């Protein structure tokens with residue numbers, strides 16, 4: 001596989017072309033941002049952890065019936081993925097109140113819901129990723145009705161699979177964000193990443209935050225938290 005020109009640099013990853021038009025290489029950086037890029041920093045070793053964690057979880061999800069963009073881990077920080085056109089919707093699933101949910105609705109963090117919630121944000125940095133409903137997404141032609149149904153089905157499936165998985169690691173899956181893409185033939189697959197950048201993960205026994213909220217909220221121990229959550233995950237896969 002020949003690594004070609006850099007096509008794109010995002011906040012946490014770079015994307016490169018390959019000699020196969022259907023495949024791309026993503027390269028994970030240690031850069032961290034929050035609040036739509038307003039807060040900037042570095043989380044040393046994050047790129048390696050997010051790459052390896054996302055790949056492990058995507059391989060696991062594929063076994064459980066969720067198709068993904070994952071093809072092959074190339075190195076500590078680099079992964080070969082299927083080229084997709086990203087559906088410009090961020091899908092957020094929540095099991096427990098936290099973050100913007102707690103803020104918007106004036107409730108404390110930590111309320112366990114009877115059933116998971118789903119919401120969409122319009123993936124648009126200039127607009128600050130505003131919340132959007134399905135009707136708005138259809139009006140803006142961001143996705144078709146069928147695509148949105150598929151995305152919802154896969155997102156709840158991801159939640160069931162990952163909630164159970166993290167539970168075995170002594171970790172509570174509070175909420176997370178997913179992105180989906182279309183392959184050349186229109187098939188919807190899970191894309192982007194699943195990592196402590198995109199999930200809230202709390203130690204089940206102590207409630208300690210083991211995710212990017214430590215960076216967002218200046219809680220300290222950011223690198224240690226990323227290492228701890230990665231250790232829990234690798235122990236579960238090896239054990």
Ligand code: TMP
Nearest residue numbers: 098099100101175176177197198199200
């Ligand atoms: P929120 O409570 O701030 O809306 O975040 C919900 C989940 O989505 C949380 O697990 C963090 C994740 N997330 C991202 O992955 N990217 C983002 O830009 C934001 C705002 C949240």
